Amino acid sequence: MHLVRLPFSKRIVTPQLSVLSSFQGFTSFQPSERLADAKIKKQSHSVCFMSSSSRNSRGQPLADYLKSKKFSTNPQNLEFDNNNTHLSFSNQANSNNHVFDLGEDDVDPNTNKTSILMEVGDKPGALHETLRYFWKYDINITRIESRPSTKRHRADKFDIFIDFDGSRGERNVDRLLYSLHDKMHSILVLDKKEVPWFPRHVSQLDIIANRVLDAGIDLMSDHPGFNDPVYRERRGMLADVALNYKQGEPVPYIKYTDDEIRTWGAVFDKQEKLLQKFACKEFLEILPLMKKHCGYSNDNIPQQEDISRFLQRRTGFRLRPVAGLLSSRDFLNGLAFRIFFSTQYIRHHSKPLYTPEPDICHELLGHAPMFADRDFADFSQEIGLASLGASDEDIQKLARCYWFSVEFGLCKQRGELKAYGAGLLSSFGELEYACAPYRPAGGTDEKPKFLPWDPLVADKTEFPITTYQPTYFVAESLMDAKERMRSYCEDLARPFFAKYNPLTQSVWVDRAVKVVKDEEQKRLDAENNF
Numbered sequence: 001m002h003l004v005r006l007p008f009s010k011r012i013v014t015p016q017l018s019v020l021s022s023f024q025g026f027t028s029f030q031p032s033e034r035l036a037d038a039k040i041k042k043q044s045h046s047v048c049f050m051s052s053s054s055r056n057s058r059g060q061p062l063a064d065y066l067k068s069k070k071f072s073t074n075p076q077n078l079e080f081d082n083n084n085t086h087l088s089f090s091n092q093a094n095s096n097n098h099v100f101d102l103g104e105d106d107v108d109p110n111t112n113k114t115s116i117l118m119e120v121g122d123k124p125g126a127l128h129e130t131l132r133y134f135w136k137y138d139i140n141i142t143r144i145e146s147r148p149s150t151k152r153h154r155a156d157k158f159d160i161f162i163d164f165d166g167s168r169g170e171r172n173v174d175r176l177l178y179s180l181h182d183k184m185h186s187i188l189v190l191d192k193k194e195v196p197w198f199p200r201h202v203s204q205l206d207i208i209a210n211r212v213l214d215a216g217i218d219l220m221s222d223h224p225g226f227n228d229p230v231y232r233e234r235r236g237m238l239a240d241v242a243l244n245y246k247q248g249e250p251v252p253y254i255k256y257t258d259d260e261i262r263t264w265g266a267v268f269d270k271q272e273k274l275l276q277k278f279a280c281k282e283f284l285e286i287l288p289l290m291k292k293h294c295g296y297s298n299d300n301i302p303q304q305e306d307i308s309r310f311l312q313r314r315t316g317f318r319l320r321p322v323a324g325l326l327s328s329r330d331f332l333n334g335l336a337f338r339i340f341f342s343t344q345y346i347r348h349h350s351k352p353l354y355t356p357e358p359d360i361c362h363e364l365l366g367h368a369p370m371f372a373d374r375d376f377a378d379f380s381q382e383i384g385l386a387s388l389g390a391s392d393e394d395i396q397k398l399a400r401c402y403w404f405s406v407e408f409g410l411c412k413q414r415g416e417l418k419a420y421g422a423g424l425l426s427s428f429g430e431l432e433y434a435c436a437p438y439r440p441a442g443g444t445d446e447k448p449k450f451l452p453w454d455p456l457v458a459d460k461t462e463f464p465i466t467t468y469q470p471t472y473f474v475a476e477s478l479m480d481a482k483e484r485m486r487s488y489c490e491d492l493a494r495p496f497f498a499k500y501n502p503l504t505q506s507v508w509v510d511r512a513v514k515v516v517k518d519e520e521q522k523r524l525d526a527e528n529n530f
């Protein structure tokens with residue numbers, strides 16, 4: 001075993017360690033959060049132990065792998081020291097670019113955790129006696145729970161569940177477990193929780209963006225652009241832009257055609273008048289700023305890159321292009337990284353006030369301004385973090401909450417109903433239908449049902465996707481919407497709690513998990529020769 005030193009580059013440390021950890025000979029590394037701290041405080045190198053002649057499961061030598069195309073690191077910046085025992089990376093040349101391809105790692109620093117179950121006596125100081133070993137061996141506890149023992153005749157005992165950083169095989173962890181075995185009534189090292197694959201670094205959103213369910217070019221026969229070859233070709237070209245985009249790059253500027261700009265202008269003019277009456281005040285405060293900084297006007301379609309730069313400064317959110325429809329899981333996962341997947345195509349010019357699918361009018365007029373509001377941005381990320389590694393059942397619940405809030409949410413302001421959901425803000429008919437106190441509104445006499453915003457009700461409520469909503473949920477305010485969603489997410493039976501680190505653009509999870517790849521993920525790995 002030799003020491004491998006990795007210069008601490010904010011953009012590369014977590015993934016490189018995760019890749020390295022799949023090599024034979026790898027034994028340990030420090031958790032990524034600590035590494036991040038080290039970077040901030042003293043620009044130190046992080047350290048892991050590995051033989052420089054290590055090979056991965058395919059027999060590929062470590063050095064060859066690191067020099068391969070998987071890393072965009074310039075091979076000239078890759079150096080072993082004179083004894084071939086220390087390895088250095090320099091990634092300066094690519095510091096602003098996408099650095100490497102992820103998704104290949106079964107072991108990740110963010111999931112390098114252990115879970116144990118112990119039984120301790122119900123007496124003063126018992127927990128302290130247990131925890132002092134963690135302090136002694138400098139091991140970071142990430143979660144602790146207790147409950148009365150469920151075993152018979154054990155009324156004087158408590159079960160303690162503890163998750164901590166590190167794995168068996170690491171010196172301090174082994175010493176901790178040895179000490180606890182020696183002192184505790186019983187101790188059990190639990191299997192890692194199996195969870196569906198989820199992105200752990202923002203660059204892994206490239207994997208998600210390339211598995212669209214519908215690339216946006218196979219139009220249905222009733223689509224207004226179905227018989228227009230020019231329109232279909234344009235959709236294909238914009239889909240290619242999205243599919244070729246890599247996270248971290250500037251979003252390419254699109255030169256929109258005169259037809260497209262006129263279509264946008266028709267929607268913009270029609271919608272702007274109604275927005276003044278029915279949009280929430282947060283939206284109306286932001287819109288003038290987006291006109292000023294992002295080019296919102298009736299004769300210009302704003303560019304995703306300009307909007308992202310603006311949002312980044314206000315709330316850290318960004319838009320990234322996507323070719324078409326994503327699964328609920330993939331779409332929500334992006335929000336955990338404060339990334340919103342956004343289409344770039346526009347509806348057909350023959351029917352500017354109608355679209356059978358979300359288009360750029362919906363994304364930029366409905367969604368984008370709201371991401372400039374701090375409460376709304378946090379609210380959206382809360383749903384995203386809860387979606388990471390969630391069960392299919394919980395994804396469905398979260399998707400319904402998303403639908404009834406981010407898409408069709410209402411809130412009360414000065415005694416009136418105001419819209420904060422993008423599906424309303426970008427649809428003049430439904431905006432009036434949902435918010436206007438008079439009838440007819442939005443072209444109909446019918447009146448929808450209004451319920452107080454309650455995620456526990458929303459997560460069980462079905463909804464139509466081709467007609468006006470029969471039910472809307474009304475929050476007391478955006479802050480109220482956020483707090484109720486946060487409380488709901490905390491009570492959800494989640495496999496772990498995830499925290500986003502904006503410095504490393506990665507998520508940290510608080511317990512040991514084993515990522516289970518689905519067939520699609522395995523296929524992508526095989527395609528990429530992992």
Ligand SMILES: [Fe+2]
Nearest residue numbers: 358407422423
């Ligand atoms: Fe939407």
